[in-house]
Amino acid sequence: MQEITDKVFDNFDQSLRDFVDSAEITKQDKATKLTSQVDVLSLTRNGLSHLYSKSAVLDEAGIFKGTAWDEPDKLIPFFVKGTLKAGHPSSSFEILSELRLLGYATGVNTSSKISQEEAQDFLEEVMVHNLEFALREPSEETRSIMSDREMKKAFNLFSFIMTEIDLSGVYGKLVEEIRLKCAQRPILTRKTRELISLVNHRFDTSGNSEVDREMRTFINAIYAPSEGSVKCPDYASYQKFVDQSDQRTLAEEAHAMGELMNETGLVSGYHAILLRRLVNDYKDLVPLCLDLNDRGIAEWEKFNELVSNIIQETVSTDNCQCIYGLTRMLGANLFSRRPVRVGLENLRKIKINSQVEKRIEKSLINPDAEVTILQYLIGGTIKVLGQPLGVGQGNNPTCQSARGISMWSQHSPAKLIDMIITVATQNNLMMRFENQDLVSNHLGKGLVDKLDYNLDVVSVLLVPHLDKIYNEMMKRSYGRADDPHKWVNPAMYGQWIQIGFASCYDYLSNSILDFEGFLRIFYAAFHLDYNGHHEMVYPNPVGIFITSNKGDMVGFHAVSLLRVNKDDEGVMRAYFLNPNNEGRQDWGQEIRPSVHGSGEKPGESSLPFHQFAARVYAFHYNCLEIKDRLNIVPLELLKKVEDLAHSSWGKSYVWNQQTKLW
């Protein structure tokens, strides 16, 4: 974190004195100036502590006079996010206000207007409403509205509050957040681990409640996954322990760790030590240690030589999370595919380009000294192959690239490995678009300005290139009087994408044209009741409108529609991949994608079919097959969806009811 020079503090203190001395009539003017310094100070941690130390003085001197923050007892926690998003000066006032309340909540300062408990309650509520800032995982909406600078301020504020405040009131919420995250089985577990560590350090989890027990499972998954690991405070002593243990003890260790891994999707460093020992000396225990299913066991028996080599070469304590990927790979019989085996063999032998090495290094936080970048890359490849739905875009506007990686991993793993090898060795990538070769290194900037390296290794490797190529394809397709994705998606993702394409937005008339006809196709192509019960085979790149929790238009987003099925309660649902990896989303109109509990596979999001349809603006389909089915979709169903669309994002557009020849 960047430090602030003492000069900046001196300047602030001087301005603060001027403010305190100023007459009522110029206070507001001077307060605005002062917030420009708050703006700068809130970018750093020591800046925030300085502000915190002055918060009571500022409050008493009337910094909030004449503003919405004047009466601390009348503030509403729910509004905090809105003002943070509004940018400076609002966000700077908001940060000051939280710091002042923090002072009252911790008892460092006292106020005649608000009690310690009230301040504490308020901040707890604020925390719960703003977990995206506390966890540094802004939603799509937030990212489209806030500048990097403003996000940094918000992140800083919440990490500061978290270290200063008593968090017991938000315990249950945090556990729920961890549960939802793990349920999605993301490849990148860094944030989940941070959150678990936070709860472990800040809360008493020894109780007997359901929440406590659940939380302990998560904590154990990382810190103490077995009896042996409980006894060994560090990896070195655990290494000694497994070296000296007999087969029975090792079997118990393997069983405990394997189960916990499959239950949470989290792997501990101990697991890596154990697995390497088993691969060396007790191969029969490996399936137990990986908690393999029947298919996985069969796969292991057939290819244990290759898999053993990969484990020996790749798995380390810091790289441990790839063990879960390996389990999933074995369970999906990926090793039975010759191209995958060959690809992995090739990958093991490459020499990585030095710039690529630097890029990957940048994404690692505390890399093990003895683990090479190639090992990290192979580990990353295993994770992506094992968990295709765990790919996320991080804080990058690159949902398209993430969607591509996920799709190739599912349907063309060998192609993905090949692409990884090309980029890793050449730091370049080539694709063909409409008979022209696009070479990423010859192309201009993509959507990403500055890559957020909080990504899995494969994404760090591929996204910069995919992003440029995607952007170039888009540029070449603009101005064709239809959505560029119509041409870009099939070219970018491959032959799995249907050629037919429907978009409800009409470029010529700049309006939403024949939404009813558009929906009719969507239902006839995907809804099982109207498409002849044809389940989807391949993911479908779908463009959706992102709306705020009030239903207002926010922006566009790329997701993949994966399958349509009835859930246990008989509701027809659309299951999709949102590369955003968010558990809690609220798109307004009670449309809240769920990630867990409605038949979702780990990594899937889902919505009742009609709610999903109400946010779609573009999709691919097989135009030859739907013709006969269009008329069986009932009109009142379409009207219901159209109403939802019309009264949300639809308010931002002109609607044209003319019939379109699709």
Add this chain to the structure above:
Amino acid sequence: MAKCFALIGWSLPVIESMQKLGKPYVVVSLPDFEPYANENDIPFVPYQLDEWSDTSNSLDLLEQLKPFDVDVAVPLYEETVEWAGALNSIYRGDPRVLNRAFLFRNKAMMKRKALIGGLRVGLFEEVYNKEGVKAFMKRLNQANLQLEGEEDSWVHIKPFASAGTVGHRLLKSMSDIDDKCEDGDFPCLAESHLPGREFSCEAFIHKGKIRFLNITEYVKLGFSNFIPEGRYLESKRDLIHKHVQKLVDIFGIEYGMVHPEWFLTENDELNFGETACRIPGGHILELCSKSYEFDALAAFVVSHDPNATEEELNAIFPDDSFKPRNYHGNVMIYPHKRRFSKLEIPEELNNEPYFVEHTLVPPLEGQKLDADRDGFGNHFGTINFKGEDPDRMTELLKHYQTVDFYV
């Protein structure tokens, strides 16, 4: 000390200074400000200052100010200079005070007065149309012994009575006159281009003597300045002081503040540009207060008071021996693009030890610049700096003037 000051115009910082000073005052300004004044217990006389009629004139205003026992009038901006002049000529029993106010409001008259008194000024003339400007430029070319094919002499035109740079045009050639001048510009003052380094100073005058002289270093006119002056100008302080006192003597100024602009040549000659007698723009007195650690606004008001005693003046102004500890400077930020959607504070500013504060606000949705802005237009906010090294200050101000804050 004056029984009561009438502040003509509207300025919250000046009112604040008067409240802190604890001297009686009354604000005379447009009726629009009355509700605010009443709400904040500011003594107030609403007056239609933009009108001159049977019901709106200095004698009428004089009557209205009688209940407040006013004996000194202080103009807060350019357009109220005559009002204050008229009142003060009555309070002091000296009709010439009003004439002097007119002098400050007419740039041609001002130049003539300076010329008579022996200050160096350029060639100047009142012009009434484009032809007049062309004739002026032609005579200037002749005087400068122009040869065939050489560039024309530069000519400036300015309205007689506008503040600062409003309406000021630089004409570099005959064709510029056709391109840049509009009929609405005339009549106005045309003058030759003065060589030298431009700077301004603020001289607080009491009983005809300079009580305190501030020199402001312009880094770029209309964009950035700092106080006190940099090393070079500081070395010329005595010379400047002498010339300002000469100006004060020539104009016969007894009280208040003058804010002349000068051009200093390499041969240490000072050319007189123009002068005003109101609070200068560019937040200059704010910077001056910070650097010299006194209340320059209160000092401005008090220096108008003929009855102020030595003790009272000494209590307000800094000692002669006072040496500022820091340079205070600012740069006014204008958007560089015609269309912009957000305010972006560059990273480098975050950790700049000289940075103090800014008043920039994000643009309104869809806001864009008017095509026909005048002078320098309105700036979107100011960035204030403070530090010990004038060269570093110059560098910073130059740099941030080129940075795009609105993108």
